[in-house]
Amino acid sequence: MISTLTKGERELAIVILGILACVGLAMAAAGRADPLGAHGWLIIALCVPMIFFVIAGYYTPQPAEERLSQYYDDPSKAGIIAAMVWVVFGLFVGDWVAWQLVYPDLTFDAAWSSFGRIRPVHTTSVIFGFGGNALIATSLHVLQRTSRARLPDQLSPWFVLVGYNLFCLIAVTGYLMGVTQSKEYAEPEWYADIWLVIVWVVYFLIYLRTLARRKEPHIYVANWYYMAFILVVAVLHIVNNIAVPVSFGHAKSYSLFSGVQDAMTQWWYGHNAVAFFLTSGFLGMMYYYLPMRAGRPIFSYRMSIISFWGITFMYMWVGSHHLHYTALPQWVQTLGMTFSLMLLVPSWASAGNALLTLNGAWHKVRDDATLRFMMVAAVFYGLTTFEGSFMAIRPVNALSHYTDWTIGHVHAGALGWVALITFGSIYAVVPWLWKREAMYSGRLVELHFWLALSGTIIYVFAMWNSGIIQGLMWRTYNESGTLAYSFLDSLVAMHPYYIARATGGLLFFLGAVVGFYNIWMTIRTAPAAQVSDVRTDIPVPASAGTPALQPGE
Amino acid sequence: MFGLHYKLERTTIGFALAVIVAASIGGFVEIAPLFTIDETVEKAPDMRVYTPLEIAGRNIYIREGCYACHSQMIRTLRDEVDRYGPYSLAVESQYDHPMLWGSKRTGPDLARLGGKYSDEWHVAHLINPRNVVSVSKMPPYGWLARTTLRIDDLGEHLETLRRVGVPYTDEMIAHASADAYGQARPDSTYAEAVRTRYGEATQIRSFDGRSNEPTEMAALVAYLQILGRLTDVATKSAAQAGE
Numbered sequence A: 001m002i003s004t005l006t007k008g009e010r011e012l013a014i015v016i017l018g019i020l021a022c023v024g025l026a027m028a029a030a031g032r033a034d035p036l037g038a039h040g041w042l043i044i045a046l047c048v049p050m051i052f053f054v055i056a057g058y059y060t061p062q063p064a065e066e067r068l069s070q071y072y073d074d075p076s077k078a079g080i081i082a083a084m085v086w087v088v089f090g091l092f093v094g095d096w097v098a099w100q101l102v103y104p105d106l107t108f109d110a111a112w113s114s115f116g117r118i119r120p121v122h123t124t125s126v127i128f129g130f131g132g133n134a135l136i137a138t139s140l141h142v143l144q145r146t147s148r149a150r151l152p153d154q155l156s157p158w159f160v161l162v163g164y165n166l167f168c169l170i171a172v173t174g175y176l177m178g179v180t181q182s183k184e185y186a187e188p189e190w191y192a193d194i195w196l197v198i199v200w201v202v203y204f205l206i207y208l209r210t211l212a213r214r215k216e217p218h219i220y221v222a223n224w225y226y227m228a229f230i231l232v233v234a235v236l237h238i239v240n241n242i243a244v245p246v247s248f249g250h251a252k253s254y255s256l257f258s259g260v261q262d263a264m265t266q267w268w269y270g271h272n273a274v275a276f277f278l279t280s281g282f283l284g285m286m287y288y289y290l291p292m293r294a295g296r297p298i299f300s301y302r303m304s305i306i307s308f309w310g311i312t313f314m315y316m317w318v319g320s321h322h323l324h325y326t327a328l329p330q331w332v333q334t335l336g337m338t339f340s341l342m343l344l345v346p347s348w349a350s351a352g353n354a355l356l357t358l359n360g361a362w363h364k365v366r367d368d369a370t371l372r373f374m375m376v377a378a379v380f381y382g383l384t385t386f387e388g389s390f391m392a393i394r395p396v397n398a399l400s401h402y403t404d405w406t407i408g409h410v411h412a413g414a415l416g417w418v419a420l421i422t423f424g425s426i427y428a429v430v431p432w433l434w435k436r437e438a439m440y441s442g443r444l445v446e447l448h449f450w451l452a453l454s455g456t457i458i459y460v461f462a463m464w465n466s467g468i469i470q471g472l473m474w475r476t477y478n479e480s481g482t483l484a485y486s487f488l489d490s491l492v493a494m495h496p497y498y499i500a501r502a503t504g505g506l507l508f509f510l511g512a513v514v515g516f517y518n519i520w521m522t523i524r525t526a527p528a529a530q531v532s533d534v535r536t537d538i539p540v541p542a543s544a545g546t547p548a549l550q551p552g553e
Numbered sequence B: 001m002f003g004l005h006y007k008l009e010r011t012t013i014g015f016a017l018a019v020i021v022a023a024s025i026g027g028f029v030e031i032a033p034l035f036t037i038d039e040t041v042e043k044a045p046d047m048r049v050y051t052p053l054e055i056a057g058r059n060i061y062i063r064e065g066c067y068a069c070h071s072q073m074i075r076t077l078r079d080e081v082d083r084y085g086p087y088s089l090a091v092e093s094q095y096d097h098p099m100l101w102g103s104k105r106t107g108p109d110l111a112r113l114g115g116k117y118s119d120e121w122h123v124a125h126l127i128n129p130r131n132v133v134s135v136s137k138m139p140p141y142g143w144l145a146r147t148t149l150r151i152d153d154l155g156e157h158l159e160t161l162r163r164v165g166v167p168y169t170d171e172m173i174a175h176a177s178a179d180a181y182g183q184a185r186p187d188s189t190y191a192e193a194v195r196t197r198y199g200e201a202t203q204i205r206s207f208d209g210r211s212n213e214p215t216e217m218a219a220l221v222a223y224l225q226i227l228g229r230l231t232d233v234a235t236k237s238a239a240q241a242g243e
Helices: A007-030 A035-056 A065-069 A074-100 A115-147 A155-177 A190-212 A221-240 A259-294 A301-323 A330-342 A344-357 A362-367 A369-391 A394-400 A404-433 A442-475 A487-524 B002-008 B012-036 B052-063 B078-084 B119-127 B142-146 B154-163 B170-174 B176-184 B191-198 B216-226 B233-242
Strands: A243-245 A253-255
Touching: A007 A035, A007 A155, A035 A155, A074 A115, A074 A155, A074 A404, A074 A487, A115 A155, A115 A190, A115 A221, A115 A259, A115 A404, A155 A190, A190 A221, A190 A243, A190 B012, A221 A259, A221 A301, A221 B012, A243 B154, A253 B154, A259 A301, A259 A344, A259 A362, A259 A369, A259 A404, A259 B012, A301 A330, A301 A344, A301 B002, A301 B012, A330 A344, A330 A369, A330 B012, A344 A369, A362 A369, A369 A394, A369 A404, A369 A442, A394 A404, A394 A442, A404 A442, A404 A487, A442 A487, A442 B078, B002 B012, B052 B154, B052 B176, B052 B216, B119 B142, B119 B216, B142 B216, B154 B170, B154 B176, B170 B176, B170 B191, B176 B191, B176 B216
Parallel strands: none
Antiparallel strands: A243 A253
């Protein structure tokens, strides 16, 4: 790995790691009586071995000049492995936390293992650990192919990947120690937030620098989505995390906003984390890997323009539908609901564009589980966005809010759309990256597909049932005009659905384990002597090889 | 229109700027006015601030992720008002940095929990919820009763909160640690000063049933007992509406 870095990059890597280790030392010293100190030691424990690792490879020969005529895929490979590690871990924790709602004593009377602390471990591991690593890995792969340009240097992608995983690690270990801002999906504290901003700026610079050197006149659709993902997540992250730390020796900070303004800012962030992290980025993935795998051009270029700008503009208005009937002024609630309904148009335009792209390739969907992953993902994307618009209607929300229906909706999107499109893309890209003919086992891909699909369906149906029953029980009056059910009655009624949900989650988790094994075995098997498209997978203008995907096609 | 886009997608910076502009409008229109329109937050002249002990308890509530299962926001719906009490007003969380409105009720809403149960009930319930509620799904929090509360840095916490807008006085900040001790230990010499600083209605009790150093349990119970009781403006407006 170090052998692919130039001498200057190796030196810069040592300097960066040295600075980071010093920051870790300062945190360890200033936060002696605080979890901040433990994070300082964690940073030191990670940076010092990495310094030795770079030094150990320092005198290996420098990479040859020929590298500049090839794509740089090592960070993408590492990112995919990281994504698979995070998903296995995150789904395991998720299923554990689901079983805690069946057997609440599964915490073993420890502080770190209670529901409130490991729930964010689950959400952060799957959203940011799995989703984020998959986005970084695939975006770097797609960016190079669609621009026909190599990444601008070798060090910055590693900085982004390693730095991002450091952020995830600090976040997850923090929750176990009780370090959290309590803002959903923005739980990490101020120091982790600042670090993520630095990583994110470098990530965007990679995009700008590579696009500046592109050999194609147009920026391909997938990159529009990846860029929107990077840019808007940066805006959301910075605004929602404005806080004042108690001191430089405290992990704890107090949010600048309070009450109703804080609630609106949080759900403006929260819903657009869904929009720009879990939708925009993964649509970028879909717009490259689905047409590539199907061997068909995108159905409609104009539809992708409409859906892209519709999503980018309208999503930012809808966060207030999380606050219907609350102390938030009603005009904001109404705006949120209205835009949520309009949002269905660009959402279905995206889903429809994906499915119509498959026209002429449906026999491949039948035979190829990888493509089927992506097809079903597009279907779930359509279903979930419809459900989302529906749930944003105020009277519907009166029933669904605060119940398991929301959890079911989120998982229809997270499992059915985000995870399936990611697994499909990973199964497509792994053989390309490692220069293999195909995955180690096509039957294991098939097995993973059915485990994932059945797990998702069981999960979502369980939560629909429990959520609607819960909502109805809370609002049912008896003939004398008093509430018919106590809260505990509704809790008892949830029990069978919680068992079903945890079972569905278990199936999905097992699918990910199968996928991990399959990817691992694909990497371990010897490369095919000469994979057919290796020679064309190089950064030269379109006329010399197969054409890169371009928006006009 | 599509021709324009055909040109736009050839320039990286132009495209990036267009994304930022398109994505910023919604937030500006919906969030900025919340800071400037006066009616957004009602007036509550009797509103008091959290005491240092309650802040410590609130931080434990955040640390343990209680908000993942308990909301603190009663909606303007008949069944919620019948079940939990008068609906929540914006002013009631105006000193909440951050707010803890929550998004999920695996357990019941806690916006008006204060005073509903005794301290002893809360302690027993937190040690093992199934001792008092046999079908409860809540995790046990027994270690809270075994962990001494950190109070030495509460002055810094109050000072930070003042920086973000909570009206703590210099005196409150200077005596934060002593006040936290005094509020949980009514027999100590520090107890009386808490009442003078934070008002007659301040609850000064043992909370955790102990008499030595206050535990985290004492702080959390003190916080749970103040929920919905920083101001009675919501109860008053509900009573007026009923007349």
